[in-house]
Amino acid sequence: xxxxCPFCGSRGVEExxxxxxxxxxxxxxxxxxxxxxxxxxLRDNPAGLHQELWYHGVGCRSWLVVTRDTRxxxxxxxxxxxxxxxxxxxxxxKEGAA
Amino acid sequence: MLQAFVSxxxxxxxxxxxxxxxxxxxxSQSDKGGLVFGxxxxxxxxxxxxxxxxxxxxxxxxxxxxxxxxGRVRLLRHxxxxxxxxxxxSPIIDHTPVQGLYLNAGWCYGGFKATPASGLCFxxxxxxxxxxxxxTAYRLDRFARGAVIDxxxxxxxxxxx
Ligand SMILES: Cc1cc2nc3c(=O)[nH]c(=O)nc-3n(C[C@H](O)[C@H](O)[C@H](O)COP(=O)(O)OP(=O)(O)OC[C@H]3O[C@@H](n4cnc5c(N)ncnc54)[C@H](O)[C@@H]3O)c2cc1C
Ligand SMILES: [Zn+2]
Numbered sequence: 594x595x596x597x598c599p600f601c602g603s604r605g606v607e608e609x610x611x612x613x614x615x616x617x618x619x620x621x622x623x624x625x626x627x628x629x630x631x632x633x634x635l636r637d638n639p640a641g642l643h644q645e646l647w648y649h650g651v652g653c654r655s656w657l658v659v660t661r662d663t664r665x666x667x668x669x670x671x672x673x674x675x676x677x678x679x680x681x682x683x684x685x686x687k688e689g690a691a
Numbered sequence: 692m693l694q695a696f697v698s699x700x701x702x703x704x705x706x707x708x709x710x711x712x713x714x715x716x717x718x719s720q721s722d723k724g725g726l727v728f729g730x731x732x733x734x735x736x737x738x739x740x741x742x743x744x745x746x747x748x749x750x751x752x753x754x755x756x757x758x759x760x761x762g763r764v765r766l767l768r769h770x771x772x773x774x775x776x777x778x779x780x781s782p783i784i785d786h787t788p789v790q791g792l793y794l795n796a797g798w799c800y801g802g803f804k805a806t807p808a809s810g811l812c813f814x815x816x817x818x819x820x821x822x823x824x825x826x827t828a829y830r831l832d833r834f835a836r837g838a839v840i841d842x843x844x845x846x847x848x849x850x851x852x
Contacts, residue, residue: 666739
């Protein structure tokens with residue numbers, strides 16, 4: 594399996610560290626036990642497309658959001674986690690303004 | 692995903708199971724002479740039933756560190772299977788919120804050798820509707836209750852268990 598880092602190009606998977614589901618978001622501190630248990634311990638683990646965090650430790654040390662099919666290991670998208678977070682933040686901001 | 696490996700048959704060489712904790716490698720020999728060995732999991736969510744080459748290299752390095760003399764033995768076959776890694780590396784043997792539905796899962800890579808004990812505890816739970824004394828900690832709600840069984844102190848990170 595190889596991942597195409599947006600900064601370093603195509604690299605062997607041994608250069609990266611896996612951190613799991615990239616779609617979970619930290620709840621507010623006062624969100625309550627159920628939301629926190631969900632955030633820390635519960636994952637969907639789909640058979641199919643999975644958005645996940647990988648860290649390019651042996652390369653540029655960027656966190657990446659990879660979209661991969663868990664049935665085939667086929668990677669369809671790799672983005673910098675920073676760019677994904679910024680886009681999300683902007684979308685929230687626009688919603689707030691509208 | 693965990694991969695397992697079998698070498699070509701050789702004369703009797705290993706009489707038992709040898710586990711190498713520092714490098715994570717384990718090996719035994721089948722009656723037909725093949726060396727059967729394995730090591731780390733691939734460590735990312737997968738249903739592909741096959742692993743990747745870096746882990747094969749890592750397992751072989753572990754083997755060479757432990758037993759350099761197996762270096763010239765050729766690999767015959769290998770396969771990969773799904774590991775049901777739990778969030779704390781321990782299994783779950785418990786009721787579920789649905790009445791009459793019971794759970795015995797999350798055995799990670801230890802589910803073969805645990806079968807006699809796991810079967811006994813599960814049968815006890817099914818027959819009496821209460822956990823076997825040995826298995827009282829393996830509850831489904833232990834995560835929500837903050838009672839995780841976390842031998843290695845790795846946190847909720849299944850690929851580190
Ligand atoms: C390569 C490899 C090497 C291993 N080596 C060892 C070892 O040396 N020692 C050791 O102790 N353990 C080892 N294990 C781990 C061990 O195999 C597992 O922990 C154990 O098999 C788990 O048993 P189980 O009954 O909980 O689940 P499984 O054996 O996975 O059984 C689950 C069953 O449910 C069925 N199923 C799934 N979905 C459905 C559905 N929707 N409807 C109906 N049925 C369904 C599946 O087909 C399967 O038969 C190894 C695993 C692998 C992959
Ligand atoms: Zn990179």
